[in-house]
Amino acid sequence: MTPNPTIFIPLLLVSLGIFAWGCWRRLSLVAVGTGEDRFDNPGRRMVEMLRYAFGQKRVVARPFGINHAVIFWSFLVLLIANGEFLLDGVFPAVALDKLPAGIYHPLMLLLDIVSLLALVAVCVAAVRRVASPPYPEARTVEAFVILGLIAILMLAYFGLHGAEIALGNGAAARFMPVSSVVAGLLQASPLAFSLQSAAWFCWWAHAVALLLFMAYLPNSKHLHILTAIPNCFFRRLEQPNTQPREEFAVGKKFGVARVDRFSWKDLLDSLSCTECGRCQNACPAGITGKPLNPRGIIHEIKVNLLGNGHHLKNGLKPELPLIGEGGGSCPEGAIWSCTTCGACMEACPVFIEHVPKIVQMRRHLVEEDVRFPEELLNLFENMEGRSNPWGIAPTERTKWTVTLDVKPYEAGKTEYLFYVGCAGSFDSRNKHVTVALAQLLDRAGVSWGVLGKDEKCCGDGVRRLGNEYLFDKMAKENVELFKQKGITKVVTQCPHCFSTLKNDYRQYGLELEVIHHAELLRDLVKEGRLKLDTAAALGATVFHDSCYLGRHNDVYDAPRDVIRAATGSAPADMERNRNNAFCCGAGGGRMWMEEHTGKRINLERVEEALRQKPDTICVSCPYCMTMFEDGLKDVKAENVRVRDVAEVLAEGLRA
Incomplete structure (x- = not known):
C-alpha cells in the first residue's frame, strides 16, 4: 500500500536537503582544527571499529548497555526496512516482496522481531529517563523527541503490516508473528471496517516520523549516530597516557585558547559525544563536588565550535571564549579540578579523549596567561x-x-x-x-x-x-x-x-x-x-x-x-x-x-x-x-x- 509519490517525493527531497545541509554545516567545522595523523595502521583501525562501534564492546560492559546495544543493532537492521520504505514511496514497483521467497520470508521474520525489540528497548529507555536517569540533566526534550520518533516508527510499522495482513495482502504473514498479532487485534476492533484507511494512516505516520527523524538527526546531539563510528576508527591505538609535545619558537601560540587550536580529531570528539554520562559518573572530581564534568567540557567545546564556526571558516576571530564562564566556555575551576586519572576516557564508549584537551587548555593558562592556582x-x-x-x-x-x-x-x-x-x-x-x-x-x-x-x-x-x-x-x-x-x-x-x-x-x-x-x-x-x-x-x-x-x-x-x-x-x-x-x-x-x-x-x-x-x-x-x-x-x-x-x-x- 503506497500513497501517491507526487506528494511523498517533495517531502523526501526537503528532508534529504535538510539532512545533507545539517551534516555539512556541522561536519565541515571539523576542518578548522589543526592537523593530526590518525590514518596509520588502517587494518587494525578497522578491526577496532568493528569491535567497539559495531560490536558495542564498551557499551555492553556497563549497566544498561545491553538496552542501548539493542537499539543500535536494531537501527542497523531496520536500515533495510526503512530504505525499502523510502524507495517504495518513490518507486512503488520496488518492494521486498519481489525477492525470492527463500530470502523474503526470513528477512520479514527478522524485521518483525527486530522491530519489537527496538520498541521494547525504546520504552525501557524512556522509563529510565523518567525514573532513574543516568545523570540529572539527562531528562531533555530532545531525548524524548528522538525516543518518541523511534517508537512511532515501530508502531507504524506494525500497524501498516498488520492492516495489510488483515486485508489479505500479507504474502509473508506466517513469518511475521508480531504483525500477525496486530492484524488479529485490528480485525477484532472497530477499525475492522476501515482497514484501508488504517493502513493509509500508518503509512503516512511512518513516513512523517522517518522524514522528521532524518531532518532532525544532524541538527541534534544524535549526530553521534553518524560520527561515533568514524570516531572509533580514528581512536588512539595506544593508551592515551601522554600529551602531544610542543615546539617552542618566537611568535608561536602555546596550549589551546581557541577551539580551532584543537586538532580535527578533538573537534570530531565533540560531535561524537553520545551524552551518555558515563564519564561524568566515573570522574572523581565530579563525584566529590568539584566543578569538573567531563561530559560538560566536551559539550562546551561543541557549543563553542558551533557558535564560532562561521567566523573561523572565514578567518575571523571567534566570538565565544573557549575558557571562561557562560555557554560555550570551559570554566577554569573545571580545568584545574582534573586529576588526569583517565576514568572518563576509560568509560567513554566512543573513545573521546577528555584529558588531553584539559591539559592543552592548562598549557594556555600557564604558558601564555600565567594564570594558575597560587600554590603551584x-x-x-x-x-x-x-x-x-x-x-x-x-x-x-x-x-x-x-x-x-x-x-x-x-x-x-x-x-x-x-x-x-x-x-x-x-x-x-x-x-x-x-x-x-x-x-x-x-x-x-x-x-x-x-x-x-x-x-x-x-x-x-x-x-x-x-x-x-x-x-x-x-x-x-x-x-x-x-x-x-x-x-x-x-x-x-x-x-x-x-x-x-x-x-x-x-x-x-x-x-x-x-x-x-x-x-x-x-x-x-x-x-x-x-x-x-x-x-x-x-x-x-x-x-x-x-x-x-x-x-x-x-x-x-x-x-x-x-x-x-x-x-x-x-x-x-x-x-x-x-x-x-x-x-x-x-x-x-x-x-x-x-x-x-x-x-x-x-x-x-x-x-x-x-x-x-x-x-x-x-x-x-x-x-x-x-x-x-x-x-x-x-x-x-x-x-x-x-x-x-x-x-x-x-x-x-x-x-
Missing part, C-alpha cells in the same frame, strides 16, 4: 631550581642510602637503573619503601645502581599541570643524562615516573625498557630468586589500583601477584577496581594543590576501602601512599596500616 608557584619554582617539588637540595637525594651499600649506576656493569624518584628520595614515609625495594633487589641478586644526586625529577607533575616549557627543559636534561650514562633498563617505584619515562620520553627519542617495581618483584618471585617460607601477617588486605599504573599502562595483576605471594592469599578488591578504580586524588599535579570545593577525593576512596574492613591497605604508588595515610588520619582510622607492595614482600621475607 612554589612548585614550579622548586622544580626549575632544584628539580623536586619541595625544593630540597639535590645532595639530600641519597640520604635513604645511609644504612645500605648502594652503588652508582655504571654502563656495561649495572643491569638496572633504580630511578628512585622525588617521593622515594625525599618523603620520609616513602623512603621506607625505597629501602625495602633496595633490600629485595639485593636479596634477589639483581644488578642495580642509582644516579644519586645527579637524579632529576621526571617532570610528570609539571607536564600534567600544563607547564610544558618546564617539562621540555627537564625531559631534555634527563634524556641527555640517560644517553650519556648508557642507561637502557630502568626500574621505578612510582607509577608517574614509570609512565613518564616509558611513554613521554619516547617523544624525545629515548627508548627505555621501563619496569615498575611490582612487575620486577613478581618476576623475581616466579623465578625463585625471592623465596618466602612464611606468609606475612598483614591481616585482611585490600588493594588500591594506581591510575597511572593501571588505567594508563594496563598493569593490574603484578601488584596483586606480589601480595598473594607474600601473604598466601589474594587481596580483596574495592567496589571500584582495576580499569574502573577510583583515583586517590593526587594525579595531574593535584598532589600539590588544595581541594577547596566539595569532599576530598582521598576521603571518598579511603571510606570505600574501609567498607572492606581491612587491617592493611596495599598500594603501589607513593602518591597513593600519602593520600591514604592522610585520609586515614582524617577519619581517625590510624589502626589500619598502609603498605606498598615492596614493603609487603619485605615483611614476608623477614617473617
Whole structure:
C-alpha cells in the first residue's frame, strides 16, 4: 500500500536537503582544527571499529548497555526496512516482496522481531529517563523527541503490516508473528471496517516520523549516530597516557585558547559525544563536588565550535571564549579540578579523549596567561631550581642510602637503573619503601645502581599541570643524562615516573625498557630468586589500583601477584577496581594543590576501602601512599596500616 509519490517525493527531497545541509554545516567545522595523523595502521583501525562501534564492546560492559546495544543493532537492521520504505514511496514497483521467497520470508521474520525489540528497548529507555536517569540533566526534550520518533516508527510499522495482513495482502504473514498479532487485534476492533484507511494512516505516520527523524538527526546531539563510528576508527591505538609535545619558537601560540587550536580529531570528539554520562559518573572530581564534568567540557567545546564556526571558516576571530564562564566556555575551576586519572576516557564508549584537551587548555593558562592556582608557584619554582617539588637540595637525594651499600649506576656493569624518584628520595614515609625495594633487589641478586644526586625529577607533575616549557627543559636534561650514562633498563617505584619515562620520553627519542617495581618483584618471585617460607601477617588486605599504573599502562595483576605471594592469599578488591578504580586524588599535579570545593577525593576512596574492613591497605604508588595515610588520619582510622607492595614482600621475607 503506497500513497501517491507526487506528494511523498517533495517531502523526501526537503528532508534529504535538510539532512545533507545539517551534516555539512556541522561536519565541515571539523576542518578548522589543526592537523593530526590518525590514518596509520588502517587494518587494525578497522578491526577496532568493528569491535567497539559495531560490536558495542564498551557499551555492553556497563549497566544498561545491553538496552542501548539493542537499539543500535536494531537501527542497523531496520536500515533495510526503512530504505525499502523510502524507495517504495518513490518507486512503488520496488518492494521486498519481489525477492525470492527463500530470502523474503526470513528477512520479514527478522524485521518483525527486530522491530519489537527496538520498541521494547525504546520504552525501557524512556522509563529510565523518567525514573532513574543516568545523570540529572539527562531528562531533555530532545531525548524524548528522538525516543518518541523511534517508537512511532515501530508502531507504524506494525500497524501498516498488520492492516495489510488483515486485508489479505500479507504474502509473508506466517513469518511475521508480531504483525500477525496486530492484524488479529485490528480485525477484532472497530477499525475492522476501515482497514484501508488504517493502513493509509500508518503509512503516512511512518513516513512523517522517518522524514522528521532524518531532518532532525544532524541538527541534534544524535549526530553521534553518524560520527561515533568514524570516531572509533580514528581512536588512539595506544593508551592515551601522554600529551602531544610542543615546539617552542618566537611568535608561536602555546596550549589551546581557541577551539580551532584543537586538532580535527578533538573537534570530531565533540560531535561524537553520545551524552551518555558515563564519564561524568566515573570522574572523581565530579563525584566529590568539584566543578569538573567531563561530559560538560566536551559539550562546551561543541557549543563553542558551533557558535564560532562561521567566523573561523572565514578567518575571523571567534566570538565565544573557549575558557571562561557562560555557554560555550570551559570554566577554569573545571580545568584545574582534573586529576588526569583517565576514568572518563576509560568509560567513554566512543573513545573521546577528555584529558588531553584539559591539559592543552592548562598549557594556555600557564604558558601564555600565567594564570594558575597560587600554590603551584612554589612548585614550579622548586622544580626549575632544584628539580623536586619541595625544593630540597639535590645532595639530600641519597640520604635513604645511609644504612645500605648502594652503588652508582655504571654502563656495561649495572643491569638496572633504580630511578628512585622525588617521593622515594625525599618523603620520609616513602623512603621506607625505597629501602625495602633496595633490600629485595639485593636479596634477589639483581644488578642495580642509582644516579644519586645527579637524579632529576621526571617532570610528570609539571607536564600534567600544563607547564610544558618546564617539562621540555627537564625531559631534555634527563634524556641527555640517560644517553650519556648508557642507561637502557630502568626500574621505578612510582607509577608517574614509570609512565613518564616509558611513554613521554619516547617523544624525545629515548627508548627505555621501563619496569615498575611490582612487575620486577613478581618476576623475581616466579623465578625463585625471592623465596618466602612464611606468609606475612598483614591481616585482611585490600588493594588500591594506581591510575597511572593501571588505567594508563594496563598493569593490574603484578601488584596483586606480589601480595598473594607474600601473604598466601589474594587481596580483596574495592567496589571500584582495576580499569574502573577510583583515583586517590593526587594525579595531574593535584598532589600539590588544595581541594577547596566539595569532599576530598582521598576521603571518598579511603571510606570505600574501609567498607572492606581491612587491617592493611596495599598500594603501589607513593602518591597513593600519602593520600591514604592522610585520609586515614582524617577519619581517625590510624589502626589500619598502609603498605606498598615492596614493603609487603619485605615483611614476608623477614617473617
